[in-house]
Amino acid sequence: MEGKREREMDYKRSSKKPSDLLLWKIREFTRALVEDLSNRRSPEILIDRFRNYCANAKANCSCSSDLPKGKEILTLQKESNVHRIDVLLRILLIVQQLLQENKHGSKRDIYYMHPTVFSEQKIVDQGINDICILLGCSRHNLNVVSAGKGLVMGWLRFSETGRNFDCISRPCTAHHIPVYVEEVEDIVSVAQYILVVEKESVFQRLANDQFCNTNHCIVITGRGYPDVSTRRFLRLLIDILCLPAYCLVDCDPYGFDILCIYRFGSMQMAYDAKYLRVPEIQWLGAFPLDSEKYCLPKQCLLPLTSEDKRKTEAMLLRCYLQKEVPRWRLELEVMLQRGVKFEVEALSVHALSFLSTEYIPSKIRAHLEILSGDCSFAMKSGA
């Protein structure tokens, strides 16, 4: 083990490209497999386990540490393990080829290379995650991408592998979020904040209302559960532009879950959470009490289904809510107590542009006021 680490350090020192190091790691992995088999040893593949939350908010858990929380051992003794190793090796072979030839492939491309073995896309996704953990890298390092589904508009300009994305020239026109986020450069913006909306329908509403013409901002949607590209792109914009980010989701358990994925990252990709989460993001709405505050008629409120309730109860147990965003947790509790949910679009019940002209601006003003209040308090305290 020590020898391997030394060899890795030597290789890092002599290597020219990050892909060379990954190829070296793939070869080391393969060599270890062959060595085990040649010595009549049953190979064991150790994969670190990551999690970004647990269900024990009271305990002193280490979920926020980004460190592995244990290991999984894949062996040739259990059929499910052997299938997983089969999948892992097949994807590893494809990745080796992509890296050697400096090409990119999508998750879907990989799936269609062995559809019978993989049987469904999520098996490939799991295999890619396993490889990322094994090689200690992010998915894009493997030259594996997913077809981006996120959209962006607003006061922003950037380029990606020679392509210019000039959103500023028409700030209310949607652009696809680039697939090769790592290749994005020359980011220029005069926006004052970034607004992340859960759904495309809300995004289109804002586009139709020319929201970005009257508000100097960047609007992003992951169209439901956000993909890696959308989250990496959002993370990149915040890192480069240092803008505040707000998130607008439906007032239902799924909206809240999506909000949490932007804020804390997903469990499945917990190993890469530090590159994907956006701790700065603030919850703009919709809150359970907004239905009263904005006088939503009863027919816009839907009762929580039993599945909604189960999901909400499970989410309430997540340790990070209690530790890091207790106010969000309180709002979730209120949702469960009230037993109703509503979509952001319901706020348009009184006027089609209510969201653009009233709701969002007032919420952002409220946030800014709280912020300035905090600042003045801090200044007074300092004085």
Place this chain on the structure above:
Amino acid sequence: MNFASARELCLYLISSAFQRCRLSDDLCRLSVILKQSSPASDHPVVQISISDTGIGSCLDDFRTLKFSGESVGNDEQWDGVISVTNTSVSDNEIYHYQLNLKERDSARRLTMLPSNSKNGVKFSGTEVCLSIFISINVLRGEINRFFQKILILKIPSVAIELVTEYGSLLGSKVENLFLANSFNPLPFSASNLERLKSGLEDYVLKHGNVLNKQCDLCFQSLENLKIGSGTASHAERNGNGGLVMEVVIILSEISERTSTCFTSCSARTEVLYFRDFSTCSISQSSLKALTSIDWRSYGLTLESVKDQGGYVEIEWENLPPHTRIDIVLHAYPKQYPTVIIPSRRPKVQTDGNLIKKAVKLALDDLRNKHAGVLLSAHSLKIRSYAPDLAKTISGLILCSNDPDFQHECFSLLGLQSQGVESEIVEASIKEKLLVVIDMNNRKPQKSKEVAPFLFEDDHFNEPGFQDEECEGEDAFSATPMDI
């Protein structure tokens, strides 16, 4: 000791005679003579003489015998009388007496007859005679079958003959000899287990010892015969010395061409059971133990386990064609050979767990000695991945653009570095994978059990979990380990 039929008693008397021979220090002879007195009848009287030159018997060996059968059935009738002639080495006389096993009054059961002087000659022996109204061929068949089974114990010091005289009208006489060492002889020093293994092998090769020599049609090569054995024993309890259980299992694959031998292949197995060097019917607890063995982990599925009245028959559900399984179990006290005649042996219960343990050891032995044999369905499933895994691993080697890495892998695989073809690399990896998978299959079941999850909370599943990267959280499972 109580008997319900004369035939049963007859086999017991033969078995006792065999034990006396077995325990003698000298080579001994056991003769069973069946003589038909009136051949005209369907069920004539058959005079039976069972004589041995073994260690000699005593009166008490016969006094304890009781007969509860009515003997009025169609197939046998008996007056209940046995005539015994016996002497031990230490005796100066040869004793004669008659016992009526049907007599309830114990004072009238025994009739002592005048004895003869041995004139100073040292020898020992016993002869028991009785006459039964029975079909001579039925009786002969049963005794024949008994000796064919006894040969499995392969006791070399006992020569057995069975003589059948069909009466003066037919004038015919059939003699059968049963000699343990006439085929595949073993040294006299061979252990009981070695004898049992060799004995069962002979039994299989000679189709149940029906033939005098190996069936060349079915067994052209002994490679098709796979033998495994296992021994389990009790620790000494209550001073009875404990019990040893020896099990031998033979898996035979018979060439398809020779399937004309009708007994050679069968999905049924007669479990041959010996107790204290004597054939024995299997107890209910032993039957239960056999049923409860995890045969599936050896790729075998029980269709049924039936007590066929005296012997147990296992029917297999998925036995490949032209395959046969033979099983023999032998239980005897650890203090052998001091315990002798069945009537004098202490009662030691055969533990079901002892049978299970010994059978499992025999199955494991078979699997360890013969690659690819008795693999569980689980193991076969894992083996089915080997070609794909080998192909991918060889792909990772051969598609690499680093020749040094390739040479290193070839060297690890024991292949030459120059001009290696992908098929050879693949075949080499596949072979090594199969070795490792078989090795895993042979490990005790315990080590294959899934370790408990380290984090209990890792199991909580939130409903509606569907984020794009989060799908398939439970698509696979693995063994977590603390670090």
